[in-house]
Amino acid sequence: MSNPFFEKYKTPHETIPFNEIRLEHFEPAFLEGIRRSEEQIELIINNPEPPTFDNTIITEQFSEEQDEYYGLLDKVSTAFFNLLSAETNDDMEQLAQKMQPILTKHENDITLNKRLFERIKAVYDNHRELTSEEQMLLENVYEGFERSGALLDEEGKEKLRKLSEEASMLSLMFSQNLLKENKAFTLHITDEQDLAGLPETQRTAAREAAKERDMEGWVFTLDSPSYGPFMQYAENRTLREKMYMARNTECTHDNESNNIEICKRLVNLRREMAQLLGYESYADYVLKKRMASNKQNVYKLLYELIAAYKPHALIERQELLAKAKAMEGDDFELQPWDSAYYSHKLQLEKYNVDSEMVRPYLELSKVISGVFGLATRLYGITFRENADIPVYHPDVKAYEVYDKDGSFLAVFYADFHPRKGKQGGAWMTEYKGQCITKKGVNERPHVSVVMNLTKPTEEKPALLTLGEVETFLHEFGHSLHGMFANTRFESLSGTSVWWDFVELPSQFMENFSLEKEFLHTFAFHYETGEPMPDELIDRLIAGRNYMCACGCLRQVSFGLLDMAYYTKTEAFNDDIITFEKNAWKDAIIDKQLPNTCMTVQFSHIMAGGYSAGYYSYKWAEVLDADAFAVFKHEGIFNRETAQRFRDCILSKGGTEHPAVLYRRFKGAEPSIDALLERNGIKK
Numbered sequence: 085m086s087n088p089f090f091e092k093y094k095t096p097h098e099t100i101p102f103n104e105i106r107l108e109h110f111e112p113a114f115l116e117g118i119r120r121s122e123e124q125i126e127l128i129i130n131n132p133e134p135p136t137f138d139n140t141i142i143t144e145q146f147s148e149e150q151d152e153y154y155g156l157l158d159k160v161s162t163a164f165f166n167l168l169s170a171e172t173n174d175d176m177e178q179l180a181q182k183m184q185p186i187l188t189k190h191e192n193d194i195t196l197n198k199r200l201f202e203r204i205k206a207v208y209d210n211h212r213e214l215t216s217e218e219q220m221l222l223e224n225v226y227e228g229f230e231r232s233g234a235l236l237d238e239e240g241k242e243k244l245r246k247l248s249e250e251a252s253m254l255s256l257m258f259s260q261n262l263l264k265e266n267k268a269f270t271l272h273i274t275d276e277q278d279l280a281g282l283p284e285t286q287r288t289a290a291r292e293a294a295k296e297r298d299m300e301g302w303v304f305t306l307d308s309p310s311y312g313p314f315m316q317y318a319e320n321r322t323l324r325e326k327m328y329m330a331r332n333t334e335c336t337h338d339n340e341s342n343n344i345e346i347c348k349r350l351v352n353l354r355r356e357m358a359q360l361l362g363y364e365s366y367a368d369y370v371l372k373k374r375m376a377s378n379k380q381n382v383y384k385l386l387y388e389l390i391a392a393y394k395p396h397a398l399i400e401r402q403e404l405l406a407k408a409k410a411m412e413g414d415d416f417e418l419q420p421w422d423s424a425y426y427s428h429k430l431q432l433e434k435y436n437v438d439s440e441m442v443r444p445y446l447e448l449s450k451v452i453s454g455v456f457g458l459a460t461r462l463y464g465i466t467f468r469e470n471a472d473i474p475v476y477h478p479d480v481k482a483y484e485v486y487d488k489d490g491s492f493l494a495v496f497y498a499d500f501h502p503r504k505g506k507q508g509g510a511w512m513t514e515y516k517g518q519c520i521t522k523k524g525v526n527e528r529p530h531v532s533v534v535m536n537l538t539k540p541t542e543e544k545p546a547l548l549t550l551g552e553v554e555t556f557l558h559e560f561g562h563s564l565h566g567m568f569a570n571t572r573f574e575s576l577s578g579t580s581v582w583w584d585f586v587e588l589p590s591q592f593m594e595n596f597s598l599e600k601e602f603l604h605t606f607a608f609h610y611e612t613g614e615p616m617p618d619e620l621i622d623r624l625i626a627g628r629n630y631m632c633a634c635g636c637l638r639q640v641s642f643g644l645l646d647m648a649y650y651t652k653t654e655a656f657n658d659d660i661i662t663f664e665k666n667a668w669k670d671a672i673i674d675k676q677l678p679n680t681c682m683t684v685q686f687s688h689i690m691a692g693g694y695s696a697g698y699y700s701y702k703w704a705e706v707l708d709a710d711a712f713a714v715f716k717h718e719g720i721f722n723r724e725t726a727q728r729f730r731d732c733i734l735s736k737g738g739t740e741h742p743a744v745l746y747r748r749f750k751g752a753e754p755s756i757d758a759l760l761e762r763n764g765i766k767k
Contacts, residue, residue: 089113089160092152095474097484097495099530100163100515102476107175110164114183117157118190124154125200135203137211137218141225144204145575161187166513170534171476172505177260181253188252192245195232204229217739221573224738231369233361244360251353254346255691259507261341262685265334266306266508268341271314271327274301281319283440286310288541306331307502308509309538309552313439315424328421332680336661343684344660350690351649351656359653366650370696375584375703375742379651382643382699388756389640389702390671392765396633401673404430404631420675427631435627439549441620447610448500448537448546451553454606455560458596462726464488465567467496479503485567494518494567497532500546501539509687510535510555512562512590518569518577529578531566533559545610550624554597561593562586568734577737583697585742587704588711589734595712598628599720629764634673636702636763641668643699645682646689650696660684707746709759714750 088104090113095101128143168180194200208226233244272294273279279287279302289310290302297303304310304327311331318324335343351366358369367379376382407430408418418426432438456467466486473482479501485494497515502508516530535555540546548556562579565586569578579586596602600621607616648667649656656663661681688694711729718725732749746754760766 087113089156089163090116096470096472097492097528097530098516099473099482099495101474103474105163107179110160110179111183113156113160114164114187117160118186120154121157121190122193125194125197129197129199129203131203135206137207137214137222140203140207141222142573144200144225145221145573157190162515166515166532167476169507169511169513170499170505171503172263180256180260184253184256185249188249189245192232192248195229195234196236196241196245198234201229201234217572217576220739221576224575227373231361231373236360240360244357247353247357247360251350251357254350254353258343258346258350258691259687261335261343261346262687263507265337265341265685267504269306269330269334270297271304271323271330272299272301273304273323278320278323279318281317282314283317285440285443285538285544285547286313286317288543289539292539292541305502306334306508308536309502312424312551313549315421316428316439318425321422321425324421324425325419329680332420332677332682335684336679336681343690344681347660347683347690348656351652354650354695355652355656365653367647367696370650374582374697374700376699379647382647382703385703385706386640386643386647386699387670389636392760393633393636393640393763394671394673396765397637397673400631400634407433418675420677420680423674431627431630435623435630437620437623437627439551442550442607442616442624443547444609444611445607445616446548446550446553447608448540448548450606450608450610451548451556452498454602455556457605458593458602459560459564461721462723463564463568463730464723465493477503492528494528495530496563496567497530499532499534500537502536506534506536507687508536510559512559512566512579514566514578517574517580518566518571519574520572526570529566529569531563531578533563535559547610550597554594557593557597558590561590564593565589565734565737568730569737570735571737571739576739579737581738582742583694584700584703585707585746587701588707588746591701591704591708592711592729595708595715596720598625600625601721632763633765637671637673639702641671642682642686642688643702644668644671645686646694646696646698649683649689706756706759707754709762710754711746711750712762713758 087109088101089109093099093101124143128140131139133139164176164180164183168176204226208222211222214222233241236244270293273290279290282290287302290304293303293305293310294301304314306327311327314327315324318327335341354366358364358366361369363369363372365379367382371378371382376385404423404426405418408422408426409416411426411429428438459465459467465488467483468486470482470484473484473495475482475497477499480497480499483496483498484492485496487493495516499506510533512531512533514529514531516527518527518529520526533556535552537552537556538546538548566578571577574580598621600618603616603621608614609616645664645668648663660683661679664681664683665676683690689696689698694700712720715722715725715729728749733745736745757766
């Protein structure tokens with residue numbers, strides 16, 4: 085059988101031929117990729133020459149040579165697992181469950197290979213003079229093996245192997261359960277009176293969602309473009325409660341998608357692995373390779389934010405309660421499903437602004453032009469859609485990206501809308517990483533952003549909220565980090581940086597969303613072509629910090645919950661829901677319901693790589709506010725400042741310590757002051 089993975093891709097820029105790949109191609113490609121990888125390892129460990137950086141470290145990384153033969157496993161894994169998140173189905177889910185333990189075993193076979201590690205350690209202890217990037221690669225490879233159990237005895241290695249294989253499988257099951265629960269719920273409305281308060285945009289989208297399911301009336305789902313506006317606008321309190329409870333009890337029900345025991349086991353598995361490797365807790369293990377460096381610094385940041393923001397959040401909360409009582413009477417008791425609804429009413433009263441007012445000016449194609457135009461203005465890069473590049477779904481657009489000198493820079497995929505086989509949320513990923521080959525060829529990356537933005541309807545194009553524009557800018561910031569990558573080794577390129585630094589480029593881009601000069605470039609009414617009025621923009625800017633203290637505490641509460649799980653030093657057997665309520669109580673000012681649970685749907689810390697790392701968003705927010713303050717001082721579109729940001733941070737990947745990179749850009753250490761000033765906490 086012909087298999088596209090076994091051949092050189094004959095597509096523009098050797099992009100993945102999604103139009104040729106079938107489900108039956110994956111498994112044989114996985115197995116052959118594993119066989120070739122094992123063959124490569126045997127060549128390294130049986131090399132009669134003494135171990136050197138060039139014949140051991142580089143060869144083990146496969147990163148200097150885009151080798152079609154030995155790179156097969158990476159090739160098929162990248163395609164499969166990206167599709168598993170963006171365009172999955174039951175057959176792919178089953179194949180993932182079949183392949184995950186096989187792949188984890190293969191990874192363990194490499195990192196626990198005694199002879200391979202002996203060669204790596206020999207190079208680590210005695211090597212030629214290295215460049216700073218080579219030194220970083222050597223340290224990463226050595227520490228990667230060490231942190232994967234290479235120094236354990238055989239009994240310890242076998243135990244670690246079993247723990248990691250189980251954790252890998254449970255992470256996959258967690259994600260699959262959450263996707264099933266999310267897609268299983270629909271709110272089906274047949275009485276138009278139940279739509280009271282909802283804008284026409286939402287009614288039309290819900291009507292089309294019903295049509296897609298061959299149902300009468302209107303259908304609302306737990307996908308963000310449906311759920312968020314429903315909670316904000318729907319007057320029917322009973323239905324708001326139904327939606328809220330559906331969303332906040334996902335994966336807690338007595339069915340096969342329940343994640344409670346999976347979460348308990350994952351917490352314990354990670355603690356056991358860390359302790360086997362000599363660490364007190366999983367957080368200690370993780371934070372050794374983070375800017376924060378230890379849990380004390382994480383807690384210091386989180387409690388500094390609580391101290392600064394909680395007094396303001398309590399005031400915000402009192403204003404919200406007063407508004408609700410003014411509308412409903414003094415006996416009214418505010419419930420969690422009421423917050424978005426009355427918050428919207430208060431926002432209208434204070435600033436005369438809401439998301440529906442701006443939607444007509446934020447038509448998706450114009451937003452795309454605006455975001456691309458921002459990159460052009462800052463960095464001189466340009467985007468050209470290429471319909472000849474295969475994509476995996478009609479919603480996906482593929483672009484060629486060119487640098488300011490006209491040279492090819494990257495392939496950029498954008499996947500905009502929710503659908504049945506797609507995980508919720510938004511993320512950036514790569515289909516091909518950047519590196520420089522031995523022949524000096526700079527292999528350029530293929531990056532992708534995947535989002536769940538408002539869909540077009542029969543009557544209207546996709547009209548976004550300002551929050552969705554911020555999401556686009558956020559993921560686009562990650563993609564710039566990938567596209568500007570200019571390092572020798574793929575494992576150090578692009579977003580391959582420490583987790584509490586990786587959100588800097590993404591959150592930095594969000595700052596532009598309320599810059600008037602940026603909005604003027606693309607925010608035009610989709611029907612009249614009129615620009616968004618300055619008066620509306622001024623109201624948006626005036627209200628930019630509306631409820632920001634509550635928003636900060638929400639993020640801090642997630643960080644506290646994450647740390648509570650992963651600083652555990654003893655076996656975790658607590659009731660998940662009770663533990664959760666207690667773990668984040670210092671940052672919680674809202675009423676907590678006894679049967680709701682965040683943990684069981686908290687993909688970031690259970691299945692997404694942010695275990696003991698969710699604080700990273702707030703850590704990076706300090707950096708992004710500090711960095712944008714530099715732009716505000718020197719000019720938000722200043723090409724020289726942007727070039728310095730590109731040269732010092734975006735193009736460097738993980739080739740140096742992130743603190744060194746940041747200091748090189750700013751010329752000083754970051755400060756929390758810029759964030760406090762941006763949020764109006766400090767004048």
